[in-house]
Amino acid sequence: MASRPRSSGLFGVLLAASVMTTAGTIAQTPAPASGDVTFARDIAPILQRSCQECHHAEGVAPMSLVTYEEVRPWAKSMKMRTALRSQRGAMPPFFVEKTIGIQKFKHDPSLSDEEIGKVAKWADSGGPRGNPADMPKALEFDGSDKWTLGEPDLILKSKDVTVPAIGPDHWGDFGLIPTGLNEDRYVSSVEVREVNDIPHDKSVATVGGRYVFHHMTYESIVEGERASSGANEGGGSWPIHEVGRNADIFPPEAGRLLAAHSSLSLNAGHLHSNGRETKGHLEFAFTFFPRGYKPIYKRSGVRLGDGINIDVRPNESGQELHAYSVLQEHTKYITFEPHLHAPGVRMCLEAIWGHNIQTLNCVGYDHNWVKQYVYEDDAAPLLPKGTIVHLIGFLDTTAANKNPVDPRNWAGGGRRSVANMFIDLGYSVTLTEDQFQAEMAKRRKNMKSRNDYDIGCPLCWAPPTATATPSTAAVGK
Ligand code: HEC
Structure with missing residues (x-):
């Protein structure tokens, strides 16, 4: 990734100017004791892992949380938002309750109790900068950071729409985007984002105000074929795009088909006005499993x-x-x-x-x-x-x-x-029965004793059946 100079604009200049006074005062205070929470050592790593994906100059959030000067004025607000944990308004926006249920998720940016405590302590103790030598290497933001899951293999763009500043909502069919694929490919992840001309600054403070596509349901079809292509093999309809929604990651056993000669059919979208005339479009980014890959699990119709x-x-x-x-x-x-x-x-x-x-x-x-x-x-x-x-x-x-x-x-x-x-x-x-037994056998290996249990696997401690794999039988020892 190449680094790129970033202009912070008038607001950034004003912000930096107002902070310099604070920073000047802090410079005269004694160096923090080892038990203190400092920006350089404790807060910057948290921001890099859980916040800067959105809170950088070109990110979706209204302000950048990268440099000390940028972050310091937000200390109290950060304490308040992170303390909300899983409730509405919480930052980062990831709302799993930590006191109950399964706790292992892909791409989970949430903070631990200890980290939430550090943010609070840092805010309460005046937001000390600490020793600059403790700072982690800054993340670099260039064009490649726009996809949270890394560089995609295929990016498809919808046509631009212009939405008036004030107007009724619009629902409709947004047409087809040919995938250009000449061969079947199986998808390991898909991420959709809206690209528009709304400024990335504090003038727009709500998620809804930063976008015009409220949602888009879409499927992949091969024109001329009646049914959605590959519906049985995991193609067909794709997970909905909605404002603020995070990327889909398909497990290795259940990649989804994007068929040769298919098009995305953007068949049900909803646009809304956000108070300023906005031009924008959607981008669909796919990453593929290697050629020759085949999924082994079937998609379920449970709703x-x-x-x-x-x-x-x-x-x-x-x-x-x-x-x-x-x-x-x-x-x-x-x-x-x-x-x-x-x-x-x-x-x-x-x-x-x-x-x-x-x-x-x-x-x-x-x-x-x-x-x-x-x-x-x-x-x-x-x-x-x-x-x-x-x-x-x-x-x-x-x-x-x-x-x-x-x-x-x-x-x-x-x-x-x-x-x-x-x-x-x-x-x-x-x-299938065999697949189910094999999955449970893998789980049992992670369980330490009969007093351990796996939430979400009610039969994990049931006696393995005759069809179970040999590794299952070895678990009792
Ligand atoms: C997925 C993107 C995303 C992530 C990750 C994220 N934020 Fe935000 N943040 C936003 C957006 C968008 C807003 C404005 C809308 C809102 O308040 O919901 C916001 C608002 C805020 C605000 C309130 C700003 C105001 O105007 O009062 C604070 C404080 C904040 N974020 C701190 C954090 C911190 C600290 C983290 C990491 C621990 C974090 N955010 C992670 C996108 C994000």
Whole structure:
């Protein structure tokens, strides 16, 4: 990656000027004691790992958190936002509750209790700079940092749209983008981002204000073929793009097909005005598994949610929604993606097997940030057929939740943003008996004793069956 000079603009100059006074005062204070929390030693590494992906000059966030001068004025605000942990407004926006359920996710930027404590202590002790020699090497931001998962193999661009400063929402079909592929390729990750002419500065402080594409559902099709191409092999519809959503990573056993001669069909997009005339388009970035790769797991059709029994009462916290489904096949959950609308504040997913009820995860929900959670391969729920999966949505229409436009109104289910949805948009794969046993055998190896258990694997301690692989049989020793 080549480094590139960055101009911070007028705002940056003013900010730097106002901080210099503070920095001048700090320079006269004694060097921090070894137990103190300093920017150079303690805070900079946290920012590099969990914040700068968005908080750099060209990033999606309203301010850069790279240099000491840039970060220092935000100390109190950083303390407040990081302390929210999994609740609406938390930074980084990753809302998994750490006190319950599975804790291993891909590309997880969340802070540990210790790190949250350090940010707080640093803010409370006046934000000392510390010894510059302790600073980690600065990350370099150039064009390549725009994809959170690294350089893609294929980038497809939609046509530009211009959205007026004020206008009605627009729903529609945004046409086809030919992939240009002459051979079938299997996708290991896909990331969608909006590129537009909105300035990357403090003048736009909300996520919605920085974009015009509210969402886009799309699929890959081969023109002339009736059904979506490769729907059975993992192609067909792709995970939805939504504002603030993070990238999809498909596990090695379940890559998705992007077929030869296919096009992306951007068949249902939603544009909204954001107060300034905006020109923008979407970019779809794919990374591929090597040529010759074939997936071994089938995509599952499990959908969990309920669009009918949604009854959102005015001015009431602690409202709950419930949905259930019985798994017809052994199923491995790849992602969990809570989808609610403005009143939503939390969602939990449970697995009920016999008399055991396991809470797989509870996550906070902030309708400004549509997040999905991609399980690590060795922690993803491994549920036997017959498991009852139970989804619970939590709603708050009191003043404590600022997202509903008019919480005094009753609201039901529906497709409009003022109506409500309650779905797990995450995806899963089905496993044959052999695949299921082999996956459980791998899990058992990670379990230390009979007192250990694997959340999300209710049969991990069941006696291995006759079809189990030899490695399974060796576990008892
Ligand atoms: C995925 C991108 C992303 C990541 C990662 C991220 N932020 Fe943010 N941050 C934003 C955006 C966008 C906003 C403005 C909208 C909002 O407040 O939700 C914001 C707002 C903030 C604010 C409030 C700014 C204000 O105007 O009051 C603070 C403070 C903050 N972030 C700190 C952090 C810290 C500290 C981290 C890492 C521990 C972090 N952020 C990680 C994107 C991000």
